[in-house]
Amino acid sequence: MDDWALVAELCYMFDLDSAGLVKEAHIRAVSPRDIIAGFTRTFAYMRIHGIEGSANAPLTELDALPPGTLDKRIVFNDAIWIDTFRTSHTISTMPGEYVSAVIAFLQARAPDWYDLGPEGGDIQAWLETTPLMLALRHRLEALDEAD
Incomplete structure (x- = not known):
């Protein structure tokens, strides 16, 4: 079994989207060995x-969940973003x-957050009020002011 096939099998074990994870790995030059190491952790x-x-x-x-997992609780923090490879990024230093x-990713995934937002409310509007989205918007503003 080659490494990418093993990544696909590991994703299957955790009911994760292997195609999406592999596609993102190719875009970001993440090796299958790095992904396998994440599953191992x-x-x-x-x-x-x-x-x-x-x-x-x-x-x-970060090791509690496998690569390809999005912990929805991320929206309740204002300090870090954890990417699909379970790497933490400090918002105040993100380009x-x-x-x-x-931000675009979160907005596209907004329907997935229905269980966290107000019942029957506008999930996009709610998402904009979360600590994560506010911190990301603040970071963009700070970068714009620095230019």
Whole structure:
């Protein structure tokens, strides 16, 4: 089995979108070995803390969830963004292009956040009020002012 096939199998085990993860890996030049290493760290975390411990881990426990996982709790923080490869990025140092890409990603995924937002409310409007989105917007403003 080659490395990309193993990545696909690991995604299948966690019910993740392997095609999306592989596509993003190619765009960002992330090797299959790096992705496999991320899954390996998640297995080790689960072995130590159990599946429940992994699911309830603090947001900053990057190894608690496998690559390709988006922890929806991310919207309730204003300091970091955790990408699809479970890498933490400090919002206050993120480049503008990346901030804009994260905002676009969050807006496109807004329907996925229905369980976090107000019942029957406008999920896009709610998303704009979250600590994460406010921090990302503030970062863009700061970068615009610096130019």
